[in-house]
């Protein structure tokens with residue numbers, strides 16, 4: 001990639017927000033962490049591992065990188081990840097501390113202390129062991145956002161078996177292909193969960209996935225959540241409650257090698273077929289405990305942490321299941337959608353539990369912005385002290401709204417860049433240390449080495465678009481694509497020598513801060529100019545009439561590619577005759593004439609993955625008049641029909 005027009009565009013870049021003296025004074029992170037890590041990167045990680053994690057056998061080497069790209073971290077070390085997330089907090093006298101405040105969508109609640117969690121995880125581990133699950137096995141988890149999801153994950157970790165969580169909204173086909181890919185022995189599911197005010201069944205999809213009996217699955221554990229009637233196979237299926245009740249509530253854990261597999265998780269499928277990403281134990285839990293301490297500034301005695309992600313995504317693995325519990329923190333877990341039964345549900349939960357740290361995705365923030373300021377204004381959000389964003393580039397406009405309306409102009413925002421593959425936060429401002437900047441993830445965390453490089457792998461100049469790479473191995477890095485070492489090498493390690501290729505476009509600004517420009521696959525080439533989807537989308541969202549925007553490059557005879565925009569208007573905005581022209585002109589003013597969309601389609605919805613990311617490749621199919629491609633990880637598959645019809649109607 002060469003020059004973009006981004007240097008013409010200083011959207012929000014002049015503005016930075018210094019942390020308040022009050023926040024800085026109490027922050028866990030210090031500027032010295034950067035220097036320490038730079039002076040001795042491996043020594044730094046060894047120290048974090050020993051300080052944050054309890055090892056049953058100390059490691060002898062910090063990193064074995066003798067066979068790249070296959071890394072081994074904390075070599076020779078032995079630990080139990082579930083012990084680190086549960087038992088050690090009870091042993092330290094915090095058994096009465098709440099681990100999980102659960103909010104069911106219909107309004108039911110549960111309060112689970114660390115002592116409760118220890119008993120539940122022990123029973124679940126005993127139950128799985130009784131079904132024959134041993135170290136090295138794989139267990140598929142297909143559950144709604146209920147505490148049993150976290151309990152199941154920890155029970156697997158306790159036994160040294162790897163889990164593979166499949167998002168509860170996925171179809172039986174998606175579940176089946178993942179069960180086969182990891183060769184799961186047991187499936188843990190529920191009769192159903194609650195979604196948009198109604199029970200939504202899960203068990204039938206498991207039955208369908210296993211029909212034919214040609215999978216390695218021997219047993220299915222079924223949690224009763226909705227109480228709806230579901231088919232039961234007397235040979236194969238067991239009730240979770242009965243299976244657990246039959247077991248003692250203590251369990252003697254074993255310690256496992258630092259590199260023992262912890263889980264396999266499939267990527268979101270935003271850019272293509274999902275990849276089964278393998279993570280192991282010691283490095284993953286160390287880097288996430290570090291992120292909790294420094295990026296989320298966690299104070300386990302006083303904070304109430306809430307990550308809104310589903311456990312079906314990596315964000316739910318690292319910042320619902322493992323990170324907060326490794327830190328011994330109290331967290332909120334919510335089952336349902338943000339607008340059930342009303343659009344203030346999230347803010348009501350923040351007020352009810354006095355949430356102090358909130359971690360959400362830009363798509364949710366833009367949606368809340370679209371619904372209007374008056375909704376959060378009805379709730380007391382004064383407990384919040386830190387906000388986080390993850391999943392997509394956050395537009396400066398949405399960032400500013402989040403800061404002002406949700407954070408009361410007082411909370412630092414950490415825009416965390418990372419991937420399923422990276423396992424933990426990689427690029428984010430350290431709160432209390434770095435002055436934050438709307439729309440930028442800013443800089444690599446201490447102990448993490450990244451660069452933005454050109455086609456030849458050389459670092460780019462400031463304000464020039466390039467590729468984000470990771471230049472040194474990191475503790476929570478993926479250990480491979482499950483069962484496919486060649487695809488692992490091809491996908492991440494073949495584009496540049498000795499560097500991990502993330503697939504995201506990025507640039508440095510004048511201060512050397514990193515801005516994400518969108519997926520490398522999505523970069524547009526208009527008359528020889530490289531344009532970034534993220535920047536044009538941000539320009540559109542900065543217009544007062546626009547709530548959300550997605551931009552793609554469509555084939556064009558004259559310019560090679562033409563910019564085509566799909567735009568959702570804000571609540572209360574009506575499309576008039578001049579709207580499209582006005583939006584085109586606005587992009588022209590914000591970025592430059594070359595970036596002006598050739599076409600702007602006003603739509604009601606955008607196609608999003610279940611994890612809330614815009615699937616631009618499907619919009620590109622529409623813009624190119626092609627048959628719409630694989631949409632199996634789409635949240636709502638009818639969205640594409642509506643968009644296709646509305647675009648066809650304009651012609």
Ligand code: ATP
Pocket residue numbers: 267268269270271272273274275313314389390391392393394415416417418419420421441502503504516518519611613
């Ligand atoms: P697939 O790899 O199957 O296409 P995916 O990349 O969407 O799916 P994830 O691992 O869930 O799967 O998402 C990681 C990607 O999300 C990153 O590569 C990046 O594009 C985007 N992302 C995450 N956080 C941020 C952020 N803070 N700023 C910008 N982009 C982000």
Ligand code: MG
Pocket residue numbers: 267271419503
């Ligand atoms: Mg990806």
